[in-house]
Amino acid sequence: MKVPTKAPLAVALVGALALVACGSSTSDSAGSGAGSATTLSGEPIKIMSIQAMSGPSDTYPGLPAAVQAAAAAVNKAGGIKGRPLEVTVCDDQFDPNKGADCATKAAQGKYLFVTANSSTGDRYMPILEKAKIPSIGEVPSSASELKSPYSFPFGSGAVNIAGGGTACGKLGKKDPAVAVVDIAAGRNSASFFGIGLKPFNLSINKTVPIAPTASDLTTATATLTSGTTDCIDLVVGTTQATKLLLALSQAGSKATPAYGATVIEDKMLKTLGDAANGLVLVGSTPPAGDTSIPAIKQFNAELDAAGVSADIRSEGALTAWATVHLVAQYAQKLPTIDGESLANALSTAGEINFSPLPKVDFSKSIKVLFEGNRIFTTAVYFSEIKNGTRTPLFDNTAFDVLTSS
Structure with a gap:
């Protein structure tokens, strides 16, 4: 059935705000440009973007920048139950050990969720799963991400x-x-x-x-x-x-x-x-520059407001941005704001239709070549x-x- 548009290799195999790598201090710039951080109170709700920001691989600064821009917009709108979102960008340097370090930092810091564009999933995903922290929005590039019940992808390589x-x-x-x-x-x-x-x-x-x-x-x-x-x-x-x-x-x-x-x-x-x-x-999404779609128009406006260059926007950045807004909506309704509660909410939500993300039902995977993989959309x-x-x-x-x- 055709799915008309309404209102996110990293490559095919497996993407300006201050970005903070693991090993440095945690970023508190999620409210930057919003001017509302002083009105928020309580313990910050921590989210992490795992990316290769240095090392031998290609780097895609647009993805973590989109996470930062979305968090800034959420904070401007009042945060989550009055609490601020705080973003850490963890540089895995295209190194599996560094990817594991990122996940360990998230586990120790009791982060709400992680969104990633990384080749190190086989190392970080088991750590996140043990800590009951969901990885949301990523394009799976490892066997662990394709199997873990704490992996919630909105696309597939x-x-x-x-x-x-x-x-x-x-x-x-x-x-x-x-x-x-x-x-x-x-x-x-x-x-x-x-x-x-x-x-x-x-x-x-x-x-x-x-x-x-x-x-x-x-x-x-x-x-x-x-x-x-x-x-x-x-x-x-x-x-x-x-x-x-x-x-x-x-x-x-x-x-x-x-x-x-x-x-x-x-x-x-x-x-x-x-x-x-x-x-x-x-x-898995319409083009990131198609501002005829209201959600994508909002994406570009929020990245403009955050000073993110148009040269580093992509469908992956669009997915990362939309993931933050989706999670913010779900987190507002959680009795306890933690990774396990969020994962349970997503797993039992039924069909999720959140423009510009593809429609998914995280309780129903789709067989492509073989059963059991966490592929939820083939559109x-x-x-x-x-x-x-x-x-x-x-x-x-x-x-x-x-x-x-």
């Missing part, structure tokens, strides 16, 4: 990859290929592309591995552009995606590339320039990059990757 197949089919493509990062997780994830192709009676005609540290993509590009390939799903990190898109453009490729929208910020599109034109982005939205701007496709309608309808 697997579904975004499958959505690349849906995009190819909806656009009438006939010869799809997939470029995958040449590690076990990447090779295994490539099969999700076929899920989105299946309703169109299409299959993956070409799989091209890309070494995660490759700098010369000439051979891979030549393989991808050979024959009649007309659509390419990119199952690689953003650094390699940028290199590959530039190489495809230089090779004169006419094939339509598709990629997960979660952490695609405008600064990346500016780096790509004309090479970004025609790129189809797949995400995706599409946008196409035109002259550096996200342009909604298909009238901003969401489609189910399992059925294409």
Whole structure:
């Protein structure tokens, strides 16, 4: 069934306010710009954003900045039962041990919830689960996040990859290929592309591995552009995606590339320039710049008020921002404001319909390739990059990757 819009790899595998990393003092800037912190009282309600803000990985400052901006707006509106929200941004440095340190800090500090864009979920999620602290809004990138009853994702990397197949089919493509990062997780994830192709009676005609540290993509590009390939799903990190898109453009490729929208910020599109034109982005929310949707207009207004650059906004930032507002609404009704109570409330809420997040029911997971994973939505939205701007496709309608309808 089509889901019309009303009113959030990190990459496909797995994104200005003062940001505070673990090991430093906890941020108290959640009320910055709101001017209402003096009217709030009581013990602060602590929330954490786990991100790689330094180290060898790509960094996405827009996601924690969106959490900060949402918390500032909540505080301006009176906080949660008069208590202020306090945000800590914990830098996991792309290091599993640092990710575990972040979770330990959250457990010791009795944080209400964590939202994350991190590759270290297998280390932090067991610690959060033991402490009964939910991780909310993240795109799962680890087995622990896909299994833990304290994981509440509003999207899925697997579904975004499958959505690349849906995009190819909806656009009438006939010869799809997939470029995958040449590690076990990447090779295994490539099969999700076929899920989105299946309703169109299409299959993956070409799989091209890309070494995660490759700098010369000439051979891979030549393989991808050979024959009649007309659509390419990119199952690689953003650094390699940028290199590959530039190489495809230089090779004169006419094939339509598709990629997960979660952490695609405008600064990346500016780096790509004309090479970004025609790129189809797949995400669990409508485009983060579509201010015709009231909730997304509010998102942009709150980030503007917080001084967050438009260059670092993304669908992942939109999801993180909306997650804070959703939790604030639920927390207002909790008899005890703690992680366990919040997790129970989300688990028993039935269908949650909170624009711009996708509709989910956290008591009902959806089978994609196998049972048991915490995937709660298989709906995706599409946008196409035109002259550096996200342009909604298909009238901003969401489609189910399992059925294409």
